Amino acid sequence: MAIIENGYLRGQIGNLVNRKVGNKNVVQTKPSDKIQQTRWTEAASRDFGTASSAGALIRRAFRPLHMDIHDSGMHNRLQQQMQRVLRGNGKQLQGMLHVQRGNIQRLVDFQFNEKxxxxxxxxxxxxxxxxxxxxxxxxxxSINAQRNFFIPKNCSHVILKIEVAGFNFRFKNFQTIGSHEMEFPIYSQNGEGTDPQTLIFERQDKHHDSIVVSLSILYITKNGSYTFLLNSEDLNPVGIIAAYNL
Known part of the structure; x- marks a missing residue:
């Protein structure tokens, strides 16, 4: 608000500041607190956004495995890991980083649940x-439940889940190429294991720029007709086991 005092305008109107200097009425623009971004900070912001959107895409693709049961810092950890992916193939112009020009293999061994x-x-x-x-x-x-898995208390069966997903990070989409699930009873294999096997997954979409493989372990207990999932935030092993840039 501004007022007229002794013929002079004093105070503020919008971003204009009025004040008396000697016998003159001076009008000035109020300085802005907003710091304008330089081209370098804008470029860094674009790269951060690229890593963040890529991380979000991976979280969505493998939600059937991690089931949103993870530590509170998972989102930030994955975003940071994607920044490493972007920088995995030599120096590039800041603000122009893309997953397909990086190294998706840097995602291998990422744990969706740090605990x-x-x-x-x-x-x-x-x-x-x-x-x-x-x-x-x-x-x-060859896999045997008692020999090849950690077995928590009250667990009667272990389920191994594998999922292969193809990504087009530039267009922010993904497709499940294939999934495989195996259930192992803990006490009825009599020390024997399954036959060794090789799973083959063929992609149909030729527009993928990356393929990522994740694996998870589910612990269940069966009681009559009821099945209970034992996985929790403290026990939900799921991680990325392989990745490849096409």
Missing amino acids: SHLYDYLYFDPKVSFETNGTTSIALP
Whole structure:
């Protein structure tokens, strides 16, 4: 608000400040608190947005595995990991970083639940290989529930879930290429394991720029006709086991 005092205008109207200097009425623009972004900060902001949207895409793609049961910092950890992916193939112009020009393999071993690292609960290593045509092969050894998994209290069955997803990060979309689920009773295998097998997944969409493979372990207990899931925020092993730039 401004007022006229002794013939002079004093006070503020909008972003204009009126004051008396000697016998003159001076009008000035009020300085802005907003700091204008430089082209460098704008470029860094674009790269941050690229990493953030890519991380969100991965979270959505593998929600059937992590089921939103994860530590509170997972979103930030994944965004930071995607920033490392963007910087994984030499220096590039700031503000122009893209996943397909980075190194998606830097995602390998990312844990969706920091409180339960996958390989603290899985006692074998799936062998994943990628072909240039986009075919994904996953070789599994003979598996026995008691020998190859950590078994929590009250658990009667273990479920191993594998999912392969293709991503087009530039257009912010993904497609599930394939999934596989295996259930293992803990006390009825009599020390025997499954036969070794190789899973083959063929992609149909030729527009993917990356393929990512995730694995999770579900713990259940069966009581008559009821099945209870034992996974919780403290026990939900799920992680990325392989990734490939096409």
